[in-house]
Amino acid sequence: MRDLTAFTLAGYDKGRGRLVQALWFAVLNTLFMAWFCPARLRVALLRAFGARIGTGVLIRHRVRVLWPWKLTVGDHTWIGEGAWILNLEPVTLGSHVCLSQEALLCTGSHDHRAADFRYRNAxxxxxxxxxxxxxxxxxxxxxxxxxxxxxxxxxxxxDLPELTLHTAAGRRPVEDPA
Known part of the structure; x- marks a missing residue:
């Protein structure tokens, strides 16, 4: 039987104090996600909050990043509008990655077998x-x-092996673009 009153944040480290978290949320919700914020400024804001971002990265508007300090992005990666990086744990995007519109990378979950519904993040x-x-x-x-x-x-x-296409119908090889 599930007992949600027993849930705690035990074992989960947000990585920064409440003041930095609050400041990030203020920046995220007033400037970072706005359509008028230039892509270069979005990259600079993420870096200012501890993200490791390569060169030539394009981040469109309405992108949400829970904790910038738990984000690493390689060179020439695109993050499309409305993408959500729910990174309770680290997210690493390599170089030349395309994260399209409204895609979700979710590092958080719960242990459905545990009565206290504890985190099962990765x-x-x-x-x-x-x-x-x-x-x-x-x-x-x-x-x-x-x-x-x-x-x-x-x-x-x-896990999805390299050069593999994952669809609702299953998986199949894709051609190496190199």
Whole structure:
């Protein structure tokens, strides 16, 4: 039987104090997600809050990042409008990654077997050249391989090997773009 009153944040480290968290949320909700905020300023704001961001990164408007200090992005990666990086744990995006519109990378979950519904969080890694298509979801603990593709609207709940296309109908090889 589930007892949500027993839930605690035990074992979860947000990585920064409440003041920094509050400041990030203020910046996120007033400037970072706004349509008028230049992409270069979004990159600078993430870096100012501790994200490790490569060169040539494009971040569109309405992108949400829970904790910038738990984000690493390689060179020439695109993050499309409305993407949500729910990074209770680290998220690493390689170089030349495309995270399309309204895609979700979710590092948080709960242990459905535990009465207290405790966290069961794990990092997400997306390797160089991978594409997470529009409205696709990548769940906690998953690694997406080099040049792999997670098709639009699908949910990925286990590792995806390099050069593999994940669709609702299953998985198949994709051509190496190199």
């Amino acid at each position: 990092p997400v890694t997306v390797a160089d050249g991978a594409w997470i298509a529009a409205r696709a979801t990548v769940l906690a603990g998953v690694s997406v391989g080099r040049h792999a593709v997670v098709a639009a609207g699908t949910v990925l709940d286990r």
